[in-house]
Every structure is written in C-alpha cells, then in structure tokens.
Amino acid sequence: METFKYLIVGGGVAGATAAETIREHDPAGTIGLVNEEPYTLYSRVMLSKPGFFLEKIPFDSIWLKNQEWYQKNNITFLGGKKAVGLDTKEKTLTFEGGDKVGYGKLLLATGVCARTWEVEGAEKQGVYYLHALDDAKKIIAAIKTAKKAITIGSGFISFEMSDLLRMAGLEVTAVYLEDYYWQQTLDEVSGKMVEAALERMGVKLMRKSAVAKVLGTGKVEGVVLKNGLSIPCDMIVCGIGAYCAFDWLKNAGIAVNRGILANEYLETNVPDVWAAGDAAEFKDIIAEEVVQEGNWVNAHEQGRIAALNMTGTKEPFKFVSFYTTQGSGITIAFAGDVRPLPDRTIIHRGSPQANSYVRLLVVGYELVGATLINRTQELTTITNLIKNNVDVSGKLDKLADPNFDLKTLL
Amino acid sequence: MANQVEYKRTKAGSKIAKIVVDKDLCIGAASCIAVAGTTFELGADNKVVVVASGGADAADDETLILAAESCPTKAILLFDAAGNQIYPK
Secondary structure (H helix, E strand, O other): OEEEEEEEEOOOHHHHHHHHHHHHHOOOOOEEEEEOOOOOOEOHHHHHOHHHHOOOOOHHHHEOOOHHHHHHOOEEEEEOOOEEEEEOOOOEEEEOOOOEEEEEEEEEOOOOOEOOOOOEOOOOEOEEEOOOHHHHHHHHHHOOOOOEEEEEOOOHHHHHHHHHHHHOOOEEEEEOOOOOOOOOOOOHHHHHHHHHHHHHOOOEEEOOOOEEEEEOOOEOOEEEEOOOOEEEOOEEEEOOOEOOOOHHHHOOOOOEOOOEEEOOOOEOOOOOEEEOHHHEEEEEOOOOEEEEOOOHHHHHHHHHHHHHHHOOOOOOOOOOOEEEEEEOOEEEEEEEOOOOOOOOEEEEEEEOOOOEEEEEEEEOOEEEEEEEEOOHHHHHHHHHHHHOOOEOOOOHHHHOOOOOOHHHHO | OOOEEEEEOOOOOOOOOEEEEEOOOOOOOOHHHHHOOOOEEEOOOOOEEEOOOOHHHOOOHHHHHHHHHHOOOOOEEEEOOOOOEEEOO
C-alpha cells in the first residue's frame, strides 16, 4: 500500500490549489491527489459560460493544469478513483474496488453533488444536470438537435443555462417553485429584475410551478405540471442546488452536517483531517457563524489556507466570500452573508428604474452582506466594508444614496 | 485578440512588466480580486480592470502570478520586460 505524507481527496480548484501550496511549503513531502473524474484541473466555472458552452473558444481552453504540471511538481495524480471508505485510526483511504492508500495528513476537498430531481420520469434520457465536465459535454451535444428546453430551479445554474440555451436557439421555459427568481437569496426587487432580463432573452417563466411528471417513452418528450399544464420539450436541465450525503465520511467518524464540519482553521473533528471547498461547512470568523459556500473563489482560498495549516502554519480562514454571474444582459453579484434573516436591516441602493440596484444587509452597526444587480463596480468596496467591520451606523442614509461613494467609508 | 487591455508595470525589482486583461475571456468571477485586491477590481461591465491609481504596481510578483493562476478563464496574462509571456505558460 502506497502512503502519502499529504493525501488530497478532490481534484477541483480547492484540491489542486492545496497541492500547489503544500508543494511550495514542503518541497519533499509526498502528495497524492485523488480525483473521481479522470481529468486534471479544469475550469468548472467555464462550463456554463457562452465562450465554452457555445464552442466559440477551443475545448482545450477548459484545462487549467495538465498532467505535466502534476509531474513537474511531484504530485501523484490518482484520477478516475472514487474514495468510498476512510479509516482515521489506520489512516487509510479505500477506493471503489478495494484498493487502499495511506496518509499522514488528509484534505477532504470532494466538492458536492448536484441535487437529484425527485420527480416521476426524471430518469429519462434528456434530463441533464450541470455538475462536471462530462455533464457539460452531454448538454453541448444535446443542444445541437434539441428545439425545446425546460430549466428547473431558479438559481445560478438555471439562470445561466436558460440564457445559454436561448443563445443556442432553443425555446426555453424556466419552471420553478418560487414566487420570483432566486427567492432564496434575492429580494423581490432584485428577483424581478432578473426575471425581466430572462424575459427579454425570450425565456418563458413559470413561477410557483412544480413538475408532476416527465413525459416520454425512454426519451423526454415534455412535462406535466402539478396544475395540469403540459409543456412539450426534448431536454430538461435541472439546477436545484447541491447536496451530498457524505455517508462514507460519517461512517469514519467525521462530523458532517450539510457539509463536512470544520473550524476556522479548516480542521475537522478528527486529527490530521482537513476540509476545504464547496464540501466544507466551516466557522466563518467574519460572520461569526458556521457556513457553507459554493463558489470558485471560496474554494480556491480554502485550498490555499488548508494547505498552509497542513504544512505547519496556523492561519485562520478569514475571507468574505463573493461571486458573480452574468447573462441575459444583467450582472448579479453576491457578497458575504446574504441570508435574509430577521435581524437584518435592509438598505436599498439604486432602483430597478435606474437598472442598477444593491441590497445591503446590515446587522447592528456593520454590513454583513450584499446583493448587487448591474452594479458590480461596487463589489470590491462592499466586500472590504464587510471584511473590515466598518461601522456604518448613522450612515445608513449615505449607503442608500447611489451617488454616495462607498469608498470614502473605508 | 481584439479586446485586450494592457497595463504597464514599473514596480522595482519585479519580473513582470505588463499585465493584460482579456475582456473577451473575463467573466467577472473575481478570483483575482480575492488574491490581489490591491491590483484588480471589477468595472461596471462585470469585467476586471487594474486599479487606476497605482494598482499595476501594488502587488508583488508572487501574488500577481497567484491571482492570474486563480482565474477560471485564464483572462489575465503576464509579460516580462522583453515581451515574453510569463503566464499562462
């Protein structure tokens, strides 16, 4: 059995960044990088962007690190291997098929799974998820012949996919449970701005709608909604969130909630085991809460910090998470903690009429989060206001004035 | 490519003499800002720009390379004084 000083489970941006950072700080220690997909690091972000999805740029632009990079950095890439068992006393990881590897220090950067759509007929051919590269390949192939598509959900996957499918010339209907788009994260004003953008792209919106059944013999031919309405289609893309059971980790004694639980140093409850990336549910010392983030920037930073801690530095993860998306002629950005909890004071900055609108969430004297529509130029400043715990009490009227320069508060 | 914006860098001791942002590739993921927030910021079009007042010289070489490497679309290109591309390699 081969044993690595550092073993990383997950070859996405968190895992690959961790491997790179470990190598910088420990030139000689052996590193094993396990990836369920056979691929070296690629840009998961690009999967749902027009350049790649509509094949305007070469397919190979998806690769961020190649085999040569792993070899050059003396990182053993264990691609196409699925971890199914962990023994934290023997310090071994078991792969599907029974092979084992040993570790000194282990990083769990597994990512999460696309939530499965639990609807009658959802197993039919033509129902897609956008999670990994192979999923994207299937959808890219399908849009070449498909004429009518349905997207399920009102989050960023369905938002980006609705736009892309329209750009590819398909008729698109967006079906979602919520009263307005992205209701879990956005307020109604912002959500309606997103909906207006999608409608301008020609996407048909079906709010407060759930699919009762997927129609078709073997292959998708349409859906029936719970209100009885039938919508024909030849493909469906589900974007209904992320979830992982993590049973194999629970069985190993790793504390798991919705994600793998970790403290501010990204350590799990078990010695010599860390967590990073989308899978980590960690102590956020800025928000002073345990949170789970699902975005590229967060994963990149966590991979780096976990690696520093694995190589002997003691550095907490202190980061205001943010991400952006664009499509249908609108840009949407999130910064910090955007959950609309009861103790938040909401400040509105700008308006839909001005086509530029920010919702600032304030708790006590400080800003904790923001959502920005068509106003990403303020993202960096807002992120810094959150990170530096800037006292904004008594300045709420200024925050609400779109002509007031937020930088002056820093 | 058509839509590239170049920024001269004159930081003492730096190997990097030019930062290029490819606005066709940039998707505003903003990972570069997380790594090198003194150099990069987002513009109103959700594309990255180099901070106008001294941003090009603000970060050290290591940070700048890390920022470019973190970009999920390889939209940041770094060049040395002789015009050789340092990143992406």
